[in-house]
Amino acid sequence: xxxxxxxxxxxxxxxxxxxxxxxxxxxxxxxxxxxxxxxxxxxxxxxxxxxxxxxxxxxxxxxxxxxxxxxxxxxxxxxxxxxxxxxxxxxxxxxxxxxxxxxxxxxxxxxxxxxxxxxxxxxxxxxxxxxxxxxxxxxxxxxxxxxxxxxxxxxxxxxxxxxxxxxxxxxxxxxxxxxxxxxxxxxxxxxxxxxxxxxxxxxxxxxxxxxxxxxxxxxxxxxxxxxxxxxxxxxxxxxxxxxxxxxxxxxxxxxxxxxxxxxxxxxxxxxxxxxxxxxxxxxxxxxxxxxxxxxxxxxxxxxxxxxxxxxxxxxxxxxxxxxxxxxxxxxxxxxxxxxxxxxxxxxxxxxxxxxxxxxxxxxxxxxxxxxxxxxxxxxxxxxxxxxxxxxxxxxxxxxxxxxxxxxxxxxxxxxxxxxxxxxxxxxxxxxxxxxxxxxxxxxxxxxxxxxx
Numbered sequence: 001x002x003x004x005x006x007x008x009x010x011x012x013x014x015x016x017x018x019x020x021x022x023x024x025x026x027x028x029x030x031x032x033x034x035x036x037x038x039x040x041x042x043x044x045x046x047x048x049x050x051x052x053x054x055x056x057x058x059x060x061x062x063x064x065x066x067x068x069x070x071x072x073x074x075x076x077x078x079x080x081x082x083x084x085x086x087x088x089x090x091x092x093x094x095x096x097x098x099x100x101x102x103x104x105x106x107x108x109x110x111x112x113x114x115x116x117x118x119x120x121x122x123x124x125x126x127x128x129x130x131x132x133x134x135x136x137x138x139x140x141x142x143x144x145x146x147x148x149x150x151x152x153x154x155x156x157x158x159x160x161x162x163x164x165x166x167x168x169x170x171x172x173x174x175x176x177x178x179x180x181x182x183x184x185x186x187x188x189x190x191x192x193x194x195x196x197x198x199x200x201x202x203x204x205x206x207x208x209x210x211x212x213x214x215x216x217x218x219x220x221x222x223x224x225x226x227x228x229x230x231x232x233x234x235x236x237x238x239x240x241x242x243x244x245x246x247x248x249x250x251x252x253x254x255x256x257x258x259x260x261x262x263x264x265x266x267x268x269x270x271x272x273x274x275x276x277x278x279x280x281x282x283x284x285x286x287x288x289x290x291x292x293x294x295x296x297x298x299x300x301x302x303x304x305x306x307x308x309x310x311x312x313x314x315x316x317x318x319x320x321x322x323x324x325x326x327x328x329x330x331x332x333x334x335x336x337x338x339x340x341x342x343x344x345x346x347x348x349x350x351x352x353x354x355x356x357x358x359x360x361x362x363x364x365x366x367x368x369x370x371x372x373x374x375x376x377x378x379x380x381x382x383x384x385x386x387x388x389x390x391x392x393x394x395x396x397x398x399x400x401x402x403x404x405x406x407x408x409x410x411x412x413x414x415x416x417x418x419x420x421x422x423x424x425x426x427x428x429x430x431x432x433x434x435x436x437x438x439x440x441x442x443x444x445x446x447x448x449x450x451x452x
Contacts, residue, residue: 007162040202051198057122060263077306095244121139139202145205148210152213158227165303182208265427282356294378335371343364389446404433405429
């Protein structure tokens, strides 16, 4: 028997309307989630190429944690969406509490590794000594804040999976406003604040994440969202934890291997000098913004698909995915055209050094060819994850990264006259292969039979 759950029933009504209502708050939330290093880069970019490269390389290592946490709690998101679709709020609450157990355990381990091994990790990447110095300071502080970030991401995922997308968006807007406002004061030592450079950027990031965590937990435990969590009768349920982890591990591996692949791509950039590393870093920041736009549509489609499968409406679940990819692809085409026309202006947001602007603009124009199909990848990936079908996307991501992008990035600069630009064309090749593979798998429809 279905329970009465407050808020809109996303398994009924117009799919297009539901998708639009869900997607724009999720796009804002997820874009702001990943905006921390980008915001830091805007201010750190004024400190020079070594600071840009240091924060960029360290930020890539930190990005291991975010997709890993998001991947692990993906199982909880899928299960919560199904239970909400079934009208079973009690089971959804139980799953949510177990998700926090997983998040806490994992983030503490990752934070410990980052704190004690920051310098060896960055040294192994082969960047210059001044880049290591800047990167270690940033990385250690960011890893200290991993627990707060993990709890906030988990709370956000729980609310979104339940169908409440407005509350996490409001929280994200608030803590990022604090981040944007406070960051230059600590980076440059404005007013009464000390001049901390890249460390100031990291401290601001951690502080704002902690604010977001506190607000998210307050909302969940006071019932100001669709689910109200309590510690009454709480216990660690190993069976539920295993079900969450079984779905989440492929998603975690997918995210972490992508971050590892990006580190390898950065390693291939290192021999071409700090200028290329800095330009590649800025290009990655722009790309992350576009990925967040696509992921917003995909996450919204995943919420709709998961809840509709829970309500035994598989056709509505599939239509949600197709509509989401149409919207996302339209945005990607527009963004690609904008990049081709105004690449220099976009790079200028982060750095005005002529040499960096020249190289980064060339990188962005090459990347625009891949952005044309990026919507297929990120939407279908998130939609499949939202229904708990995470193993096939993991396999597809492994093939695209390690079978296409990394090998081509290694060989193209040496066997062709493309030089450093060969690495960027390798990334485009991986995107094209991934788009075709995701499109083919989604059309098969096997994901509609997935049990969570």
